[in-house]
Amino acid sequence: MARLIRMDGSGHTTLAEWSSADDRAFAEAVERFGSQLELGYIGTVPDGPGKATHVRELPREADLVIMRRPIAGG
Amino acid sequence: MSVGQALPELATVPWRARTDARWLRRWQRLWHAWTLLYTIPFLAAGIGMILLAPIAAPVALVAAAHAWIIPELYAARGATVARPKGPRGEHAESVAQGLLGDLLGHDERELQRRTGLALERGELGVWLVGEAGALLFVPGGRYVHCFCVQGTDDDLPPSDRIAHLLLALRVDEEGFATVANHAFAGAPWRVRRRLPKPMRPALDEARRAAR
Numbered sequence: 001m002a003r004l005i006r007m008d009g010s011g012h013t014t015l016a017e018w019s020s021a022d023d024r025a026f027a028e029a030v031e032r033f034g035s036q037l038e039l040g041y042i043g044t045v046p047d048g049p050g051k052a053t054h055v056r057e058l059p060r061e062a063d064l065v066i067m068r069r070p071i072a073g074g
Numbered sequence: 075m076s077v078g079q080a081l082p083e084l085a086t087v088p089w090r091a092r093t094d095a096r097w098l099r100r101w102q103r104l105w106h107a108w109t110l111l112y113t114i115p116f117l118a119a120g121i122g123m124i125l126l127a128p129i130a131a132p133v134a135l136v137a138a139a140h141a142w143i144i145p146e147l148y149a150a151r152g153a154t155v156a157r158p159k160g161p162r163g164e165h166a167e168s169v170a171q172g173l174l175g176d177l178l179g180h181d182e183r184e185l186q187r188r189t190g191l192a193l194e195r196g197e198l199g200v201w202l203v204g205e206a207g208a209l210l211f212v213p214g215g216r217y218v219h220c221f222c223v224q225g226t227d228d229d230l231p232p233s234d235r236i237a238h239l240l241l242a243l244r245v246d247e248e249g250f251a252t253v254a255n256h257a258f259a260g261a262p263w264r265v266r267r268r269l270p271k272p273m274r275p276a277l278d279e280a281r282r283a284a285r
Contacts, residue, residue, distance in 0.1 A: 007237060009229035011169025042082055044241045046177055050195060052244035054082060066173075069230075070083050071242045073255035074155070074206055074222040 004029050004058065006036060006067040015067070018060075026060055033058040033065070041067040081242055081249030093251035095198055098210075098259075102217050105259040109145055116141035145264070152220035152258025153268035155207025158190055159224075163231035170233035177240060189276035192236050193283065196247045200284040202276050203243065205235040208254065209277070211262065211284035218262045218277075223254035 004016040015036065016029035033043060043055040045062045058065060091097060120134035120141070163170075175183045178192060186192045191202040191209075199212040206224040211217070225238035243250040258265070266277045 005173075007170070007173070007230065007234045008227070009163065009166060009231070011163075011166040011231055011234065012173050044245060046241065046244070049179060050244055052241050054079070054245045066237075066241065068238045068241055069225045069227040070086075071223055071238060071250075071253060072083065072086065072226055073253060074224050 002029075002060075002063050002065075004033055004065045004067070006041060007069070012066075020060060026058075030058045033067075036067045040070065042070060044068055079246050079249075081246035081253060083242070083253045084246075084249050087253055090252050092248050093256075094248050095212075098198065098212060098219060098251075101219070101256060102212070102259050109148070109260065112144050113141045116144075145260075146268075148258055149260060149264035150268045152209075152218075152260065153265045155220045155222045155257055156191060156202065156204040156209055156265075156269060156273060157206075158204070158232065159206040160228065160230075160232070160235065163229075166231040167233055170231040170237065174233040174237045174240070177237060185276055185279060186236070189273045190232070191273060191276040192240055193276065193280055194240060194243060195283065196243065198247055198251065200280045201243060202280050203236055203239045205232050207257070208239060208243070208250075209265065209280070210251070211280045213284055215262065215281040215284035217259060218265055218281075219251075219256065220258040220265065221251060221254035222257045223250070 001017050001019055003014055005012045005014050015032045018025035018029045044066050045053045045055055045059060046064060046066065047053055116137045120137035123130040123134040178186060182193045191204050194201040194203060199210050202209040207220065207222045210219040210221065223239060225235050262277060262281050266274055
């Protein structure tokens with residue numbers, strides 16, 4: 001089961017879960033992903049050790065998509 | 075799906091040159107020269123005063139103290155980026171720790187739990203990622219660069235703050251260093267002695283990994 005999560009004040013919140021065969025669950029996940037982008041979150045897919053990819057559309061085949069806030073120099 | 079490996083936050087700092095290995099070498103040299111420039115005159119003045127008028131020894135000591143204190147203040151500024159910051163959020167932290175642990179390998183996870191710093195190997199060198207900044211040990215381990223950078227959500231628990239930086243670093247290492255504010259460059263021992271003792275093993279490990 002793939003997951004869309006958001007890092008927030010609670011640690012993290014699971015926003016959606018889908019499987020490759022479940023079109024309806026994936027469509028809901030896409031909608032939630034889009035609403036998080038509108039709030040200023042950034043989609044990132046961890047690709048294993050040392051690698052991650054920035055995504056603007058929810059990748060159906062990903063196991064985990066993490067929404068994070070932008071970073072800035074302190 | 076992918077939009078390439080450029081960090082989206084780079085759009086907020088369009089005037090900055092991309093921080094690559096050449097940029098880092100140039101800043102190492104500048105910081106080295108700058109340290110000599112504000113140390114040697116104070117030392118020379120102190121020695122000169124003692125040679126010309128031994129009665130001026132107290133003033134010479136003050137000059138020598140300046141030569142010591144000013145570099146220490148710069149190193150302290152560098153070390154500050156790695157120190158724990160913000161609310162600890164005990165309950166949320168246990169949840170966040172699980173996610174961060176999933177992003178790290180076994181050894182890195184253990185090191186992060188002991189020291190609060192996540193070790194990450196990159197193309198520019200070996201990184202130690204903290205809650206509000208990162209240290210970069212360039213290949214050879216003789217220099218460390220300190221970067222001040224953090225997530226823009228103040229309510230995040232400590233491990234989520236580290237995970238934010240770690241994910242951004244993994245997307246685009248040079249972009250990450252470009253977005254971050256460069257706070258210090260110098261010998262690792264100068265930063266190490268300014269950090270809390272529990273964090274120091276992470277610096278030792280990163281330096282070993284960078285050699």
